[in-house]
Amino acid sequence: MRVQNTNTYNSHINQYSFKSCIKYRQTPEKLSKKTLQLINKVQECNVYLKEHEGINPIYFVACYMPKALEGIQKGISVFKGLNMTEISFVLAHINEIGILRGCFNNCAHCYAEGSYPKRETTDYISRMSWKDYKDLTDGIKEINDRLGCITRYTPTPIMLFHDSDCSQVYIKDGRGKIHGWTELAKMMYDATKADVIFSTAGWYKNDKAAQQRMEQYVKEMSESDNLDYLYHFAISANPYQAMHYKAVQLIKEGKTDKAQFIIQKDAERMANVLFTVTPMLKTGKLKFITRAMSNESKNSAGLSADALVKIWERYFEELKKLYENDYYSEQKVIKRYEDIGQYLAQYKDLLYKKGIDIEPVVAERLSKIYDKDDPAVAFTKENLFNSPLKAIKSPYCYGIINPNGEFYMTTYYDSYKTPIKLNFENAHKKIAPISPNMYPEPITKEMINDLDSYLGTAYFKDYDDNVNQI
């Protein structure tokens, strides 16, 4: 994976940071008392960096600068009530923005327990408001501008989801205008300079709004000559998708005819996904996420790696039919007959070369399928942190922002509540719980504010190793 590596951050600090300071100096009308204070604080940081030659600038951003710059967050509404250490903690770890909480796909392996979004009421929300998303991205931009550097040091890209599918990610503003995924991703990239992941396990063909949205997203991405904001466009092709999983259950009950009917419908659904996404092939940003049970696992009938390869073959049979129909009718995607073979070959190349992940996170939902003695279950258990302090010290712990401003941390194996809450207009509203494996003890304010006492060289060595491995 391509990541923003430490060098990128080095240059952000060394060049961008002090250029920003100079910019303030050279713009007389901006030299308010507040600005002068800011310049002094940035200069203070500059002196610190010089005195500590060779210091990892990421350590500097995470630990020293927040305290030195306390107060510069004043007036940024989304961070109201948080000190600079807490803000830095959020921005440094921000990884998932749960714009929509809930998913229509209901996959059997979903580690985040994605299930249908609940109907919104006056005190319950499932989707982030436009005002809150805009306040968040504007606030991050403003704080980075005031700091003169990018505060996010987590090496991973950002996701605009936690337990939802990107085909359903959009925000409707107060005037009814829809702000789609591409617009939201560009805003986040602009604010954080982190690439954004698009990921889909598909949508249902009869969901006309989702189909239109996806055609629009694919058009915007495939026709853009500036895809800097897009980390990759991932399609999840696995046997756990709700329709296929249902068919596997029916086969166990001896209802073979009904199962075959559903398997066929599922293949048609995914063929439509691949057909719609075809223009993304040329961007070089398309990839597959492939997960299945090991062929040796108990209960793996219909869900194994071997079964998955057969599922893909059915996708491609149906995709070929869609391509041929299109060539002889609308030519929306297939303009020349030879494109059919070329696109199918490109897809197969991407998919078959990928390798199948047989070590998923066996969280609550998947644990109902796996035998308790399966190696995948043991692997998940080994990776549980089971400690808020261990989680917070680790470079493998990532932040989730909820539509009501709550900030959670997850290792993807277990999750932790934090006391941090962004100042969102929907801050008072309730929301679906966060998974996987919410640990009973939260990360505390003290732990966050005492970060620099235990984030030492070891952390950043781990961090650098993490960056180099990805």
Ligand code: SF4
């Ligand atoms: S599409 Fe993703 S978020 Fe939705 S249920 Fe499936 S795995 Fe979970």
